[in-house]
Amino acid sequence: MSIVFILSQIVNVYFVYIIYVKLLVMLDISVDLDVLSLADFQTWSDNNLYCFLSLRSKSVEGTSAKLAARAFVCWEEKVAMLSMSRRSTACESI
Numbered sequence: 001m002s003i004v005f006i007l008s009q010i011v012n013v014y015f016v017y018i019i020y021v022k023l024l025v026m027l028d029i030s031v032d033l034d035v036l037s038l039a040d041f042q043t044w045s046d047n048n049l050y051c052f053l054s055l056r057s058k059s060v061e062g063t064s065a066k067l068a069a070r071a072f073v074c075w076e077e078k079v080a081m082l083s084m085s086r087r088s089t090a091c092e093s094i
Contacts, residue, residue: 018043026052036075041068055081 018040026048041049042065049067050060056079058070 022048036072038069038072041072041075044068044071057082 022044044052046064046067049064049071052071053060053067053074056074058074058079060067062070
């Protein structure tokens, strides 16, 4: 096997892992997610950041970098999500 092939497989596994972690966060599944960093949030789309922040009643104004930083802080501080009755409208405008 060539080194390029091995490196490409490592990159593929990393991206699958990041997608998996993002899905767990978006679905609010209780799992040990201490592996997330600010860099992980910076890979999210603005729509995903908007939804993540809206579900926690946080501001969605600012640049992508500010949204990512705000989402990371919410995650670090374990900011609670809206009640189930209010969740359905939090991300509707995306």
